[in-house]
Amino acid sequence: MAKKKRPVIEREEVVVKFVGDSGDGMQLTGSMFSDVAALVGNDLATFPDFPAEIRAPQNTVAGVSGFQVHMGSSKIFTTGDLVDVLVAMNPASLRANLKWAKKGATILTDTDAYDDKTIEKAGYKQNPFTDSSLDSFNMVKAPITTLTKESLKELGVDTKTAERSKNMFALGMLYYIFNRDLKPSFKYFEEKFKKKPELVNINKIVLQAGYNYADTVEALESVIQVSPANMEKGRYRNITGNVATAWGLLAASEKSGRPLFLGSYPITPATEILMELAKHKSLGAKVFQAEDEIAGICSAIGASFTGALACTTTSGPGLSLKSEAIGLAVITELPLVIVNVQRGGPSTGLPTKSEQSDLYQALFGRNGECPVIVIAASSSENCFYYAYMAAKLSMEHMTPAILLTDGYLGFGSTLFRIPKMADMPAINPPIAKANDPTYKPYKRDPETFVRQWAIPGTEGLRHRIGGLEKENIVGTVSTDPMNHQIMTDLRAAKVEKVADFIPEQEINGTANGDLLVVSWGGTFGAVHSAVSQMQKEGRNISHAHFHYIMPLPKNTETILKGFKKIVVCELNSGQFVNYLRMKFPMPNISQFNKVQGLPFMINELTDKFNQLLEEK
Amino acid sequence: MDFINMTVERTNVQLSKADFESDQMVKWCPGCGGHAILAAVERVFPKIGYRKENFCMVSGIGCSSRFPYYVNTYGIHGIHGRAAAISTGVKIANPRLSVWTVTGDGDSLAIGGNHFIHVIRRNVDINILLFNNQIYGLTKGQFSPTTPMGKITKTSPMGTIEHPFNIGELVMGAQGTFFARVPDNNIALMTECMFEAAKHDGTSVTEIMENCIIFADKAHADVTGKEVKEETMLVLKNGAPMVFGKNNDKGLILKDTMLEVVEIGKNGITIDDILVHDQYSQDPGIQLMLAKLAPPHFPMVFGVIRSAMYPTYDDLVEEQIKYAKETSKIKNVDDLLNSGDTWEI
Numbered sequence: 001m002a003k004k005k006r007p008v009i010e011r012e013e014v015v016v017k018f019v020g021d022s023g024d025g026m027q028l029t030g031s032m033f034s035d036v037a038a039l040v041g042n043d044l045a046t047f048p049d050f051p052a053e054i055r056a057p058q059n060t061v062a063g064v065s066g067f068q069v070h071m072g073s074s075k076i077f078t079t080g081d082l083v084d085v086l087v088a089m090n091p092a093s094l095r096a097n098l099k100w101a102k103k104g105a106t107i108l109t110d111t112d113a114y115d116d117k118t119i120e121k122a123g124y125k126q127n128p129f130t131d132s133s134l135d136s137f138n139m140v141k142a143p144i145t146t147l148t149k150e151s152l153k154e155l156g157v158d159t160k161t162a163e164r165s166k167n168m169f170a171l172g173m174l175y176y177i178f179n180r181d182l183k184p185s186f187k188y189f190e191e192k193f194k195k196k197p198e199l200v201n202i203n204k205i206v207l208q209a210g211y212n213y214a215d216t217v218e219a220l221e222s223v224i225q226v227s228p229a230n231m232e233k234g235r236y237r238n239i240t241g242n243v244a245t246a247w248g249l250l251a252a253s254e255k256s257g258r259p260l261f262l263g264s265y266p267i268t269p270a271t272e273i274l275m276e277l278a279k280h281k282s283l284g285a286k287v288f289q290a291e292d293e294i295a296g297i298c299s300a301i302g303a304s305f306t307g308a309l310a311c312t313t314t315s316g317p318g319l320s321l322k323s324e325a326i327g328l329a330v331i332t333e334l335p336l337v338i339v340n341v342q343r344g345g346p347s348t349g350l351p352t353k354s355e356q357s358d359l360y361q362a363l364f365g366r367n368g369e370c371p372v373i374v375i376a377a378s379s380s381e382n383c384f385y386y387a388y389m390a391a392k393l394s395m396e397h398m399t400p401a402i403l404l405t406d407g408y409l410g411f412g413s414t415l416f417r418i419p420k421m422a423d424m425p426a427i428n429p430p431i432a433k434a435n436d437p438t439y440k441p442y443k444r445d446p447e448t449f450v451r452q453w454a455i456p457g458t459e460g461l462r463h464r465i466g467g468l469e470k471e472n473i474v475g476t477v478s479t480d481p482m483n484h485q486i487m488t489d490l491r492a493a494k495v496e497k498v499a500d501f502i503p504e505q506e507i508n509g510t511a512n513g514d515l516l517v518v519s520w521g522g523t524f525g526a527v528h529s530a531v532s533q534m535q536k537e538g539r540n541i542s543h544a545h546f547h548y549i550m551p552l553p554k555n556t557e558t559i560l561k562g563f564k565k566i567v568v569c570e571l572n573s574g575q576f577v578n579y580l581r582m583k584f585p586m587p588n589i590s591q592f593n594k595v596q597g598l599p600f601m602i603n604e605l606t607d608k609f610n611q612l613l614e615e616k
Numbered sequence: 617m618d619f620i621n622m623t624v625e626r627t628n629v630q631l632s633k634a635d636f637e638s639d640q641m642v643k644w645c646p647g648c649g650g651h652a653i654l655a656a657v658e659r660v661f662p663k664i665g666y667r668k669e670n671f672c673m674v675s676g677i678g679c680s681s682r683f684p685y686y687v688n689t690y691g692i693h694g695i696h697g698r699a700a701a702i703s704t705g706v707k708i709a710n711p712r713l714s715v716w717t718v719t720g721d722g723d724s725l726a727i728g729g730n731h732f733i734h735v736i737r738r739n740v741d742i743n744i745l746l747f748n749n750q751i752y753g754l755t756k757g758q759f760s761p762t763t764p765m766g767k768i769t770k771t772s773p774m775g776t777i778e779h780p781f782n783i784g785e786l787v788m789g790a791q792g793t794f795f796a797r798v799p800d801n802n803i804a805l806m807t808e809c810m811f812e813a814a815k816h817d818g819t820s821v822t823e824i825m826e827n828c829i830i831f832a833d834k835a836h837a838d839v840t841g842k843e844v845k846e847e848t849m850l851v852l853k854n855g856a857p858m859v860f861g862k863n864n865d866k867g868l869i870l871k872d873t874m875l876e877v878v879e880i881g882k883n884g885i886t887i888d889d890i891l892v893h894d895q896y897s898q899d900p901g902i903q904l905m906l907a908k909l910a911p912p913h914f915p916m917v918f919g920v921i922r923s924a925m926y927p928t929y930d931d932l933v934e935e936q937i938k939y940a941k942e943t944s945k946i947k948n949v950d951d952l953l954n955s956g957d958t959w960e961i
Contacts, residue, residue, distance in 0.1 A: 232961075233961060234960075234961060236958065236961055247949070247952060247953065254948060254949045259709065280952065281936055281944075282937075282940040283946065283948070284937060288704065288705070291701075295698070295731050298695070298702045298731075301702055301705065302706035304705075305672075306706050306709040310705070310709070332692065418954060418958060456670075456672045456710065457625075457669050457690075457710065461669075461690075462690050464638075464685050466685075467677075467693055467694060467695050
């Protein structure tokens, strides 16, 4: 569409962040921008960054809402550390996000939003345009509000509606900067506002006006081009971690033939899983919004007893409330998927920020000897796969499984290569057969120690289970000391046996060397990027990222023994590292931790790894 | 027999008490009210007409909650206070089961109070047998939410200073659709009310005034004791006047907005002046008043006090799923994965 030929700057990856007031429509603008990037074949990851409050005061830093897009012509693993292009709709959003802008970053901002009042509200002492704070950035200043209104003059649109569409003007300018096609967005408007054709028109006009304006003023001397990524062929979609988790559970339900039951209670940042599953009644999902976290899990245990794929979803504080009931599922040896979308803690902590500090709770946070399967997803899209695996292993091994994700994975999105259900691994729960004369509640498979699932309603299998210790095999209440020992050992051995059914731990890099970086869960992107970068620089460094935590893959010890130094990186004070030390006491395991409610930055990781490699 | 919830599969086989007897030793104290309740349950289950595999007992913690071990059905003995929540999951996941929740006054009204009111509010089709012995038995004698004010117990050596719950009032306050009250010394009445509870679609709460012979012996004796009960108990019958007394010569009338005890044959009162019980009335006004009556000025009311028709939660769940299956374009997970914005690379 551009008339003149602009010089092209080819970039392997670019981070763009849209920030503004909570009501400025930044989430929509950001997701439209990322949809277009996905359409041209970029790989990408996105993350919405919004305050815990629903509508904090206008024009204040507390009310800033943002949406970050990391897109590239190669595989994208994180939502991006520092920002290349910042779209800031008001002074508060500029002030709050400047620290994330790279030196020389392009900053697009609406000059109309800067007056004495908004500048003061943002906490600036003076207009940032007049001091030197923006000198090291490439500022693209435009009177966006005025221009938006002008573009709509002929339509006679009221001021409020006109002002509300200024985000589309900014998006139009950005499309110019990245030389993007406007047509997909036009199509999007036509679908979104099917019933309000006037809005289709308004948005089209404003988007085009933004594009044209940027062209006229030559907003940027050159085009930023991000070429299509070389991605595996297939059908793709964008997906957030929470939706992927919900869909993974639905997939496991369909594959296993066990109807899905979710008992859950709203809690940030896990609520989206509950909301998503509530939409899919057509797939038979029974979704029960309980009166509290405890009722959520207890209803799921009841459902599991009846033969459903039972799940409960929560975040850290909710997992605390569910602890006693998890013990009930452990002793009754019923399948149960517990999803914990981790957030900053303790207590209410940082509800909208991410942390990995619930690992101890997942592993040990119950009374008695109470082992469960613990699995952690590492990207928004693979929440689908690991939710599926949590359900599969839980049902096949008749034991609860905790799936750990976190706020970043849950809220963030990545591209998802759509699998075919036919290709998903089979799920075969050990359902007891009607009138089996040999059925006993705690009779076990001799190889896996798994008991059978005898579903109420089935003829000939009436039995009682419960929270009191049961006699091995027969399942009657027992307080016999040796029986308790046997049952305790069996419950532990059953979970350990799961190691025979999970893949061996993979290593990125050589199996022996100077430094092994270990990580787990949601930090994969940052740690992988840091290690890959150093590997390209020729450093002797390898990376093992764990998804299966309890039990650990069978080759874990062998892997650890191959390295002079090991560093375990996690967003807590050292929970996985201590778990590894407990299992495999080795003097050479060090740790790198951060508990700020923020993800790892790639450069802080590479600094640490370089330091470890240099130390003798 | 009357219409019973059709979602539970019925049997043509005539079942008997023996079909529900478990081989487990019943470990309640000799003289505990639990024994009579167990006898009533074993008597009523074969009469209900469901397949024996479709009964599911759920309990919480406490003396009452050992119940599932003593009946040969599918059963799950849960954790303290959570029987109602577990039962909710059982019933939603499989509405073809007849779910019986066994709980006590501590289990369901203290630690499980939240689940208790919410299961009632939702009208999940489960039957709650609430053993009310006004004491914590299994932990050896602490006061409960139904212990009368002033009662001396292990944790109230100077007498309790708490107002007890009236269970019927709580149930109706939570928009309950079924409430019955029975004494543990009348197996026939227990059986009758449990049968009515089974017939009722929705959450039924049957309060069983149970005697704890060890820690609160004779707690109900002032009402249900042999010597006094004719004057202190009014057993309701649907469609019948509310009369009581040795010679059935006393009754209840509504005077202004209050219930009043009158003597038939005195002051021109005839049987026609006596209130007639309507357990099916949707308006709980009179039923609530009845539930609250107690000596010394009134008799305590027993039998089915309320049994009103409302849609059940589990039926509504099934209805929504049925509608969604008929109307949604998404028929399987492949459809779901490929729904909305997708593109080929």
